[in-house]
Amino acid sequence: MVPLEWYITLSTVIFIIGVIGFLIRRNIIIMLISIELMLNAVNLSLVAFSHYLQDLKGQILVIFVITVAAAEAAIGLAILVSLYRNKAVVHTDKITEMKG
Amino acid sequence: MNIPLPDLTPIIPEIIMSIVTCALLTVEVFVKDKTKDFLGIICIGTALAVMYMIPMSQGVTFGGMFISDGYSSYFKFIFLISLILTILISFKFIQREDAEFGEYYSLLMFATAGMMIMASSADLILLYLGLELMALSTYILAGIKRHDTRSNEAALKYFLLGAFSSAILLFGISLTYGLTTSTNIYQIAEHLKQGETSITLLIAMIMIICAFAFKIASAPFHMWAPDVYQGAPTSVTAFFSVGPKAAGFAVIGRVFFIAFESLQMDWTAILIGLAILTMAVGNILAIVQTNMKRMLAYSSIAHAGYALLGIIAGTTEGLNAVMTYLLIYAFMNMGAFAIVILLEKGENIKDYNGLSKSHPLVAAMMLVFMFSLTGIPPTAGFIGKFNIFMAAINAGYTWVVVVAVCFSAISAYYYMRIVMNMFMKPMEAEAKIYPNPANGAALLISLLMVFIIGIMPSVVIGYTFQMFM
Numbered sequence: 073m074v075p076l077e078w079y080i081t082l083s084t085v086i087f088i089i090g091v092i093g094f095l096i097r098r099n100i101i102i103m104l105i106s107i108e109l110m111l112n113a114v115n116l117s118l119v120a121f122s123h124y125l126q127d128l129k130g131q132i133l134v135i136f137v138i139t140v141a142a143a144e145a146a147i148g149l150a151i152l153v154s155l156y157r158n159k160a161v162v163h164t165d166k167i168t169e170m171k172g
Numbered sequence: 173m174n175i176p177l178p179d180l181t182p183i184i185p186e187i188i189m190s191i192v193t194c195a196l197l198t199v200e201v202f203v204k205d206k207t208k209d210f211l212g213i214i215c216i217g218t219a220l221a222v223m224y225m226i227p228m229s230q231g232v233t234f235g236g237m238f239i240s241d242g243y244s245s246y247f248k249f250i251f252l253i254s255l256i257l258t259i260l261i262s263f264k265f266i267q268r269e270d271a272e273f274g275e276y277y278s279l280l281m282f283a284t285a286g287m288m289i290m291a292s293s294a295d296l297i298l299l300y301l302g303l304e305l306m307a308l309s310t311y312i313l314a315g316i317k318r319h320d321t322r323s324n325e326a327a328l329k330y331f332l333l334g335a336f337s338s339a340i341l342l343f344g345i346s347l348t349y350g351l352t353t354s355t356n357i358y359q360i361a362e363h364l365k366q367g368e369t370s371i372t373l374l375i376a377m378i379m380i381i382c383a384f385a386f387k388i389a390s391a392p393f394h395m396w397a398p399d400v401y402q403g404a405p406t407s408v409t410a411f412f413s414v415g416p417k418a419a420g421f422a423v424i425g426r427v428f429f430i431a432f433e434s435l436q437m438d439w440t441a442i443l444i445g446l447a448i449l450t451m452a453v454g455n456i457l458a459i460v461q462t463n464m465k466r467m468l469a470y471s472s473i474a475h476a477g478y479a480l481l482g483i484i485a486g487t488t489e490g491l492n493a494v495m496t497y498l499l500i501y502a503f504m505n506m507g508a509f510a511i512v513i514l515l516e517k518g519e520n521i522k523d524y525n526g527l528s529k530s531h532p533l534v535a536a537m538m539l540v541f542m543f544s545l546t547g548i549p550p551t552a553g554f555i556g557k558f559n560i561f562m563a564a565i566n567a568g569y570t571w572v573v574v575v576a577v578c579f580s581a582i583s584a585y586y587y588m589r590i591v592m593n594m595f596m597k598p599m600e601a602e603a604k605i606y607p608n609p610a611n612g613a614a615l616l617i618s619l620l621m622v623f624i625i626g627i628m629p630s631v632v633i634g635y636t637f638q639m640f641m
Contacts, residue, residue, distance in 0.1 A: 080350070087343055094336055103332055110339035114346050121350035129355050130346075133297050137342060140304045144338075147308055148331050151315050155324040167325050170399045 079120035086113035098164045104148055111141045182231040182240035185222045185248065186288050192218045193281040200274030207267065211277045212259045218281070219252045219259075227639060236356055237295040242637075246495050247291040247422040249636065250502055254414040255284045257506040260614035262407040264606060265513045269405050271317045279316075280411065283309035287419035291426075296345045296355040299423055303341070303387070306419060307334050310412065314404040326403025333396045337386035344379030347372060348431075357431035364434045377432055381442055384427075387420035388476045389469075390446050391453035398457075401469035406518075409465055410509035413472040414502045421498060424483055425491055436486055443484050444572055450477030451579040458586045464512055464521055467586060468505070471545060474583060475501055481576055482560045485567035493559035496633050500556040500625055504544040507618030510611055511538045516604040524590055526599025534605060535594040537619055542587040544622045547580060552625035555633075 086109060093106035115134045122130025152162065161167060180187065196211055203210075226245045232238070258280060266272045286305030293299040311334060315327025349355050351373050352363040364373075382393060389397040401409045428439050454474025461467040479501075482494035512518040514534060528535035544553035557580065561573045625632050 087339075090339070094332075100328070100332070104335075107332075107335045107339055110336075111342065114339065114342040117343070117346045118349065121346065125350070125353050127353060129297070130349055133300070133345070133349075133355065136297060136301060140301070140308075143308055144304070144335055147311055148335065151311065151324065151327045151331055154315065154318050155321070155328055158319065158321045158324055167328065169322055169325050170402050 076120060076124045080117055083113045083117035083120070086110075086116065100152055100162045100164060103164075104145065104152075108141065108145070111137060178235075179231065179233045182229050182233045182292075183238055184229050185225050185240075186285055186292075188222055188225070189218065189281060189285040189288065193278050193285065196281070197275065197278045200278070208272055208274050208277070209263055211274060212263055215259055215277045215281055216256055219256050219284075223249060223252045232294075236358065237298050238289075238292055239294040240292050243425070243491075243495075244288075244291040244422070246636070247418060247498075248288050250418045250495075250499050251284050251287045251291070251415055253499070254411060254418070254502050254506065255280060257502070257510075257614050257617065258407055258411040258415075260610045260617075261410060261506070261510045261513050263610040264608045265407050265611070266405065268606065269317060270319075271405050273316065276313070276316060279309045279313050283313065283411070283415065287415055287422075290419045291422040293423070294357050294426070296348070296357065296360075296427075299427070300338070300342065300345065303419075303423070304338060306416060307338060310334075310416060313408045313411070314400055316408065317405055322403040323405065324403075326400045329396050329403075330400045333386065337383045337393070340379050341383030344376045344383065347376035348380070351376065357427060360431040361433055364432070369435060369438075373435070374438060377435060377439060378442065380427065381439065381446075384420050384424050385446055388417050388424070388479075389473050390476050390480065391450040391473065394450070394453060394473045397473055398461075398466045398469040401472075402463055402465045406465065406509060406513050409468075410506055410513075413468065413505050413509070414498075417472065417476060418498045418502070421479060421483070421494055425494065428483065429486075429491065440484055440486060443480055444569070447477050447480035447484060447572065448575055450474070450480065451576060455579045455582045455586075458583070461586070462521055464519055464523075464590075467521065468508060468512075471583065471586070472505065474579065475505075475545075478557060478560055478576060478580070481564045481569070481572060484569060484572065485563045487563065487567050490560075490563040490567060492637070493556075493563040497556040497560050499636070500544075500552040500622075503618045503621040503625070504541050504551070504553055507615060507622065508538070508541040508545065510615045510618065511541065514605050514607065514611055514615070516606060521590065521593060522600070523603065524593045525597040527594040527603055529599045530603050531605055537615060538594060539591050540619060540622060542591050544626070546584045546587045550623070550626045552622045552629075555625055555629040 090106045090110035094103050097103055115137055118130040118134050200211060226248050230240050266276060283306050286302045289302030290299060293302055311327055311331040314330045315323050317323035352360045354360055386393040432439055451474055454470045454477055458467050458470035479494050479497050482490040517523045544551035547553045547557040564573045
């Protein structure tokens with residue numbers, strides 16, 4: 073049987089990849105993908121914990137996270153589309169109307 | 173299999189809010205009315221009805237997931253007050269701003285319902301769902317002026333950082349669940365009392381602190397606040413600066429005072445650092461701002477720092493002080509934003525030059541709100557700060573209070589600059605105002621509450637505590 077530590081290590085590594093991707097990439101689509109990566113890393117660790125603890129709560133939370141992630145992606149893309157219609161950019165370095 | 177229906181009494185306020193909001197979304201499509209004012213009036217009516225119902229719906233339900241007690245009721249009272257004031261200042265303003273979509277009011281209601289669920293959640297799953305209901309609604313509200321690039325930019329920044337912070341919160345929840353085998357905050361507390369603390373648990377707790385610090389716009393997670401506050405329509409900004417902040421404090425109180433009670437030493441140390449940094453960043457950066465909404469954004473960051481002192485105190489007195497402070501803050505901040513909305517051009521600080529000559533009454537009201545935000549008696553802001561500082565001193569954090577008072581003195585500079593511009597600078601151009609009854613009502617309520625709480629604090633605060641706790 074695969075030990076729990078392996079799952080948690082994998083999920084932590086994916087989560088950190090997501091965080092780094094979010095922080096260093098400047099394309100908004102890539103940033104959205106990084107956020108999805110972080111959420112899926114969380115799902116992985118939750119399912120692993122849930123299995124090893126023999127407790128269903130973790131899996132319930134996973135279902136909710138997947139649902140909310142779908143809603144979040146829909147809203148994020150909608151905001152991006154309305155921005156793109158006005159400015160035609162998807163690069164955060166170009167979206168700097170407000171500073172200070 | 174026979175599954176009994178859970179006791180729905182404690183959750184009735186949230187159910188009513190959600191049903192009315194869904195109904196409004198549907199009705200709005202069919203009504204060919206030119207203005208959407210009736211939607212706002214229905215929302216205010218619902219909010220008042222829910223406020224009346226909250227004290228009667230106490231209890232625990234859904235297997236201990238949902239708690240409606242005095243603590244949550246008081247916070248729900250604050251959320252509903254901020255909702256009502258926001259709708260009052262929105263009526264004519266969103267027509268002027270060309271943002272009058274029917275969804276506007278529904279989204280405000282959904283966000284409030286999310287905050288109410290957050291305040292009542294005794295389970296991290298429910299907490300996450302309430303937080304997302306609030307967050308997703310507020311992302312759209314920030315970008316509701318679809319054709320304005322600033323509004324788009326605000327929504328995008330808020331969305332990206334908000335989604336990032338909720339992913340961090342989830343990782344923290346996941347680790348806590350793995351270590352304590354439960355998501356219920358009372359069971360987490362039981363489990364933590366027996367076992368020793370591990371480094372993983374500390375990491376999980378720090379991640380949860382980061383996510384909540386983002387919601388209350390505490391430094392170093394405040395970067396979104398000035399941009400979002402500036403870009404969003406002013407009425408939405410007023411809502412952001414009160415509602416989600418109060419909701420963040422509600423969950424901080426619940427999670428840290430109950431679930432992580434045995435780690436109090438650790439989170440107090442982290443929160444002291446956060447509070448001092450927040451007060452420093454908020455107050456010092458507010459000085460250099462030339463945009464009124466940006467200045468109020470930094471001021472709201474600074475106020476989050478003061479309110480954190482009550483949490484740091486770690487006592488019931490501290491928590492009560494935070495709740496009182498947030499109620500007072502709701503009135504004085506909403507009042508200041510109502511004035512910004514009243515003026516045709518209120519965005520730039522220079523627009524306030526010589527306002528006392530053209531509109532003495534407006535200038536006088538702004539003066540009161542600025543004094544209250546600074547914390548000068550006999551206004552309510554003084555009482556709020558006094559309670560918080562007393563609670564922190566009684567808990568033995570005198571040096572933190574000394575630092576807070578120093579920063580509070582700095583804050584006088586930028587609040588008084590507005591007053592100086594209004595009363596001592598020559599008028600450049602005649603300022604135009606858009607008075608209307610709803611905005612006037614919001615101003616009157618805020619003004620009266622600022623004075624009533626300021627002059628007889630024990631009566632009002634005692635009454636609200638007695639009613640809701």
